[in-house]
Amino acid sequence: MNDKSKKVPEVVIKRLPRYYRYLGELLKQDIKRISSNALSEKMNVTASQIRQDFNYFGGFGQQGYGYNVEHLYGEIGDILGLHDDDTFIIVGAGNLGRALANHDTFEKRGFRLVGIFDNDKNIIGTKINGIEISDADNIEDFLKHNRVDIAILTVPREAVMETAERLTGCGVKGLMNFSYTELDFDRDVAVENVHLSDSLMTLSYKIKSNKN
Amino acid sequence: MNDKSKKVPEVVIKRLPRYYRYLGELLKQDIKRISSNALSEKMNVTASQIRQDFNYFGGFGQQGYGYNVEHLYGEIGDILGLHDDDTFIIVGAGNLGRALANHDTFEKRGFRLVGIFDNDKNIIGTKINGIEISDADNIEDFLKHNRVDIAILTVPREAVMETAERLTGCGVKGLMNFSYTELDFDRDVAVENVHLSDSLMTLSYKIKSNKN
């Protein structure tokens, strides 16, 4: 919105979902207001950082009072674009793809699954979570007739690059890549690489260094 | 190893798996040596950062030559503890748990799945990927008789905290948490929180800001 202000650092953006999570929790507990200080203790960060982070997007609080939890929750949801009815498809209906299709948290955050694709003739036509698996050959056709904002890629590594290009060529603006390869588009395509084995390796490192 | 040297920053540790991935790729292509400069172009980071990162762990390169890919790959694997025969269990055999049990990348990186647990009587005794699902009530007993380094938690959010405490109480040193809640142990327990919906939200934000 305030587009002339300085660019929001990546680290701040990455923290937004975490704030959103904690605020959702407070909301559930029927807590109406919270100060940056109280929140900082819960989240194990500094109050200063919280105030700085929020102020990239404008003042959501009130001096002497703090932040209204419900309002702040809504605002951060807005900033994250959770109220935009974003749609997504899953390409690759293997174990991970199937699990994600059943992952109801995505829907709870406002993302709507509108298609699942695979190239295995044996599973095309079967349903996951009420959605029929379509032939991956028909992706372009599907994208011509349906607005799709995000594609989750759970295809084999060899197929990622080609799939990604087909999708972005048809207007998909965001990719969530689960394959071992790293995707990188510098154009107008947003990419999140989710490397599950990276997390396991990091964990392994930490365990090692914990017993130094 | 060089334990008196300064602590390695978290950002550097998080980059190690990425180096490992790119080096593995080079190895596959039968590339014997690489300079920090050539690697920097491939990875889209600065050569300076690469050299700095590696030097937290000692000099792996040679002036005038660069880095021996195979050697460096091995060293980073060592640093990450991939050659330690680390074992892991999966607690929670829902969609995600099952997908991860079948996720062969973990095994490829040197981690060995030794148990799967759930509390649903209907699936206890059935097998995933050759491993029988055990009753979650028997976790403590299992841990008494088997060394388990890491536990992957794919249990419902309400059960996470209790499960985590049972596991760490029995000596598990690392937790990979997939539930929406945030786990945090300050003791000797390493934790990686993997929030899939966070990535989707970040993606949503980026898409929004791309069309500013």
Next chain:
DNA sequence: TAGATTGTTAATCGATTAACAATC
């Protein structure tokens, strides 16, 4: 040896924390 490239120190940049005036 000359050229290349590392390891490492120094300079810069950016993010976090501290401080405090503004204000509810």
Next chain:
DNA sequence: TAGATTGTTAATCGATTAACAATC
């Protein structure tokens, strides 16, 4: 009003980049 707490500027800290002497 007095007290609390934000929004925001200034100070600090840490990470990234640049530079270059060491050396293969």
